[in-house]
Amino acid sequence: MSRDIEKILLHWGGWCAGNPYASVSWLSVASGFNRFMPFSTSRLSCSDTDGLVIDVCVSRLKTVGMARELSYIEDYYIRGISKRAIARKFSVREDEVRKRMQIAEGFILGCLETLDIQLDIDILYKYHTNSYQTLVRPQKVC
Numbered sequence: 001m002s003r004d005i006e007k008i009l010l011h012w013g014g015w016c017a018g019n020p021y022a023s024v025s026w027l028s029v030a031s032g033f034n035r036f037m038p039f040s041t042s043r044l045s046c047s048d049t050d051g052l053v054i055d056v057c058v059s060r061l062k063t064v065g066m067a068r069e070l071s072y073i074e075d076y077y078i079r080g081i082s083k084r085a086i087a088r089k090f091s092v093r094e095d096e097v098r099k100r101m102q103i104a105e106g107f108i109l110g111c112l113e114t115l116d117i118q119l120d121i122d123i124l125y126k127y128h129t130n131s132y133q134t135l136v137r138p139q140k141v142c
Helices: 005-018 048-063 067-078 083-090 094-115 120-124
Strands: none
Touching: 005 048, 005 067, 005 094, 005 120, 048 067, 048 094, 048 120, 067 083, 067 094, 083 094
16 A cells, blocks of 8 residues: 555645645745634644645755646645646646646655655554654653
C-alpha cells in the first residue's frame, strides 16, 4: 500500500485554509484582518507538524519552475475551486489542468518520500513501514 497524495493534500488544504499563518505562498486574508475571520473546522485537516512538512514540499514546486502547477494545487486543495473552474481561470483545457496537477502531485509525493518521514496522516490511513522516521524533538540529557 502506498501513500495517497490526494488525501494528504486534502488534509493539507484544510490545514492551510484554517490557519492564516500556514502556507508560505498563500495568505487567506489581508494582514491585520485575520482576527475578524471565523475559524472553520468543517474541513479535514492535519497536524501542524504534518502541515509544515507538506507545505515545504508543495512550495518546492515554485523553486523548480512549476509556478503554474503550484497555483493549480493551491486553487484546488486550499480554495476548493473545481478543476473546470481553474481551467477557465487560466484559459486552458480542463485535461491540461488535470495533467499538470498529476505531475505536481507526483513531484510532491516524491519530495515526501525523499524526506523519509512518517506523517501523522500516514498513521491515520494505516500507511506504516519500518523505514520511516517519526519527527521527534531531541531529548535533553541531564
